[in-house]
Amino acid sequence: MREPRPTTLIESVRLSDHVGADVVLASEAFQWTGSFKYRAAANVARSVPHPAIITASSGNFGQAIAFASRLAGKRCTVVMPANSARVKVDAVRAYGATVDLIDTTKVRREDRVAALAAADPSAYVASAYDDPLVIEGNASLGRELAAINATRRANAPFDAVLAPVGGGGLSAGVVTGLRAAGDATPVWGVEPTMANDFVRSLAAGCVITHDQEPQTIADGARTRSVGRHNWAVLRTGLAGAVDASEAQICEAVRLCFQLANVKIEPTGALALAALLAQPERFAGRRVCCVLSGGNVDPGVFCGIIEQRRSP
DSSP states (O other): OOOOOOOEEEEOHHHHHHHTSEEEEEEOTTSGGGBTHHHHHHHHHHHOOOSEEEEEOSSHHHHHHHHHHHHHTOEEEEEEETTSOHHHHHHHHHTTOEEEEEOTTTSOHHHHHHHHHHHOTTEEEEOSSSSHHHHHHHHHHHHHHHHHHHHHTTTOOOSEEEEEOSSSHHHHHHHHHHHHTTOOOOEEEEEEGGGTHHHHHHHHTSOOOOSSOOOOSOGGGOOSSOOHHHHHHHHHHOSEEEEEOHHHHHHHHHHHHHHHOOOOOTGGGHHHHHHHHOHHHHTTOEEEEEEOBOOOOHHHHHHHHTTOSOO
């Protein structure tokens, strides 16, 4: 099994000046399979004894678990929404997994996964986010950020870490890794306003679930709710949560490309979008924005950059 690559730190004076905060981008776009998901997938594939793995994914975890399963010599099936980005569907297949496309307005991902698992009792059902093994794998990023922060203590430690929230696997892992390393830096979760079940869950004190998957442009955040294992970590582990509009997410994608020369997918831009959504909260602060991945359909990306894509 290949170990996860270290995250890539990127700083841009132009970007920091534009958003009014001292921004450090922690990009997972150069991770194996193009997103942070490999951290979790590698931990799952090497930890379970099962000869096959079944999961559901919009694409990034699907790619990661397909690659990790191949490295571990396991069969892999990924249930994906029929409207998933073509680049992600093609990549899952290229890594050797079987893709099972469904219409999520008619069939829930979890129901299809359950049906496939019933037909193959030897398979491990892997959640893309709601699994202790996923949190444990993603905690490696939190530990890396803690080590990076430790080198900055003398002059410029992070005042906050911002991370996307879909099902909560990444943000729960970041919190877990930071705290295990003795780092108390506040962590903020960020999600699309169109899919802000987590923001509402924090306000309500209980998990709120969407009736159907919200069709935000940030496809990695199209979960119906935060995972229960992640909720247990995040309800007390986060400093708070911010939601960003579709327009702000698209603007964050453009800013990453134009001012920091970084190609990022809409979900990966959520942390930066938080600085556009609530500039007063982070103004003048040293902020680490976790860019979760860079797997974006070329047509979608070009449409956002050229402002031809309407949120």
